[in-house]
Amino acid sequence: MKQNVTVKNVIDDGDGFSITSEEGNLFFLSKEKAQGKVPKVGDIITLHTYGGCLIRGMDINSVPLYYKTDEELKQDRQKEKEEERKRKEERFKELEPELNKLFALLPKILQHRIEMFRKFSPNFRVEDELYELSSVFLGSKIYHHCKANNLEDFEANVDKFDTSKYIKTHWFLSKIGVSGNQVAFAEALATILFRDEVENKINIKDPTIEELLVASSMRMPDALSPLRTPLCWPRENFIKDYTSQLA
Numbered sequence: 001m002k003q004n005v006t007v008k009n010v011i012d013d014g015d016g017f018s019i020t021s022e023e024g025n026l027f028f029l030s031k032e033k034a035q036g037k038v039p040k041v042g043d044i045i046t047l048h049t050y051g052g053c054l055i056r057g058m059d060i061n062s063v064p065l066y067y068k069t070d071e072e073l074k075q076d077r078q079k080e081k082e083e084e085r086k087r088k089e090e091r092f093k094e095l096e097p098e099l100n101k102l103f104a105l106l107p108k109i110l111q112h113r114i115e116m117f118r119k120f121s122p123n124f125r126v127e128d129e130l131y132e133l134s135s136v137f138l139g140s141k142i143y144h145h146c147k148a149n150n151l152e153d154f155e156a157n158v159d160k161f162d163t164s165k166y167i168k169t170h171w172f173l174s175k176i177g178v179s180g181n182q183v184a185f186a187e188a189l190a191t192i193l194f195r196d197e198v199e200n201k202i203n204i205k206d207p208t209i210e211e212l213l214v215a216s217s218m219r220m221p222d223a224l225s226p227l228r229t230p231l232c233w234p235r236e237n238f239i240k241d242y243t244s245q246l247a
Contacts, residue, residue: 001050007043019045027055033066085126092126098172099129102137109196109204109211110136113218116242128224134173135182135223139189141166146190154194158187185223192216209243 005021016030017039027047029039037060039045048057048067057067068076092099103114114133117124124132145166146157163183167173195216196202202211212218219235 001052002046002048004044004046007039007041007045010039010041021045029058029065033058035065037063037065088126092130095130095176098175099133102133102172106137106140107193107204109193109202109207109215109217110140112207112212112242116218116238117222119242119245120238128222130176131182132223134176134178135185136189138163138167138173138178138182139186139193141170142186142190143193147194151191151194151199155191158190163187181226182223185226189217189220192220209246212243212246213239 003023003025005023005025007019008022009020011018013028016028016032017034018026018028019039020026025047039060044061046059046062047055048059050056050073054073056073058065103111106114113136114129117128117132121128142158142161142163146154146161148154148157163186167178167183193204197204200214200216202215204215204217207215218239221235
């Protein structure tokens, strides 16, 4: 698909040009791809797009600047995936000692939850452990600080708990940052931990295999599930396979 737009404004960003069109488009043209041409107000730029928004090519006043074929786009995506994988591997290696410290501080039932992900989700440690473990750890801390004699009082304590202050003062959570999605997950997990321990009489510090099989804190979808397809869903098969190896 291609679209002709008229240049309304051009800003030289050093490495390229940020361009606004009269039609409301906002896009970037690197100086490398511009090949010495400097876009100016009134120029007609042809945008060759892919998938509705990805710019695969560009012309200025009918003069072609660049165009990427389907194969070149595929190669770009593969390169981006590989670069992202390397970034995550480097990040994980950097943070692994601190993640191990967080893991050691979890109640045993949540350690089992993380171990289950490690066993049955390919590349979990590199791809997802930072997000999941920090979310689970925050949930365990909210649970610890908000303990009460009944669910109503517990939920009231969660509502009053200053989660943002706790994150800002924690040695690791403040370093990596925590999203609103993670906070919502952590608060939900804290309530589930309360139900498991108080209502379902599960020993969250040292659960039996039978308790792991019924614990809601084991069956709860991963922290990223609101943003994508759940990592381990349905959960029952993972729990059964995991606990069978503990016997």
